[in-house]
């Protein structure tokens with residue numbers, strides 16, 4: 001049976017993480033080949049091994065998305081492995097959940113570099129390959145911060161609303177090359193980003209959804225009555241990456257159970 005992404009080759013950053021790995025699974029099941037790109041090599045390798053074991057085409061790549069040289073190597077490696085690059089999913093992200101008073105310059109720079117500047121760098125790096133492929137699409141991950149700003153972590157909200165502009169700017173610049181750009185903004189998604197604690201997304205009892213009060217408040221703020229799953233978000237990415245979305249560019253799709261209303 002024909003897959004909805006047959007012939008596509010996707011680089012997925014944050015591919016070792018919760019939503020990125022769900023995308024890698026869905027994309028390959030729909031016929032795409034993927035580069036699982038992450039700055040945690042063991043996480044990228046684990047996802048790649050799982051995909052290859054089930055007969056799907058995947059390679060791992062260790063990248064810090066904040067580094068433009070590493071982007072060049074990532075695109076070259078993917079093109080060499082699969083012959084072309086048609087799709088970039090910019091999913092790697094970071095946050096430190098402190099208020100404006102608590103946010104240091106270092107935190108600001110780390111979050112802006114990871115969530116916004118890196119998406120610009122990735123786009124710059126893939127466009128020449130997409131031109132060689134005859135077109136493609138860049139899919140950026142936003143957030144409720146792409147809709148409204150709260151009093152929490154200012155860099156997170158600013159980076160995610162900045163992606164509204166970067167997405168439109170990319171769409172306008174590269175439509176002539178048949179390259180689309182779409183922003184996909186999830187609401188509250190049950191993933192390590194808000195449950196666990198990592199270098200790129202530290203949490204403690206006051207912020208983690210392991211704390212039932214935090215879980216319940218995110219659930220209550222979602223009109224459809226449950227947190228999103230990584231698969232809910234991966235489905236929207238798959239649609240946006242497919243030819244079914246061939247006239248969608250410069251816009252935002254929310255996957256938030258109504259949380260942004």
Ligand SMILES: NC(=O)c1ccc[n+]([C@@H]2O[C@H](COP(=O)([O-])OP(=O)(O)OC[C@H]3O[C@@H](n4cnc5c(N)ncnc54)[C@H](O)[C@@H]3O)[C@@H](O)[C@H]2O)c1
Nearest residue numbers: 014016017018019039064065092093143188189191193200
């Ligand atoms: N979970 C949510 O509720 C939620 C909601 C809206 C948006 N998001 C966004 O979704 C994206 C993915 O988050 P997730 O929930 O899957 O979290 P996750 O922590 O499971 O995955 C994030 C991945 O990004 C990788 N990463 C972080 N910094 C990197 C860097 N500099 N270079 C390369 N890789 C890097 C991490 O290693 C990790 O694998 C993030 O951009 C986040 O802002 C999450």
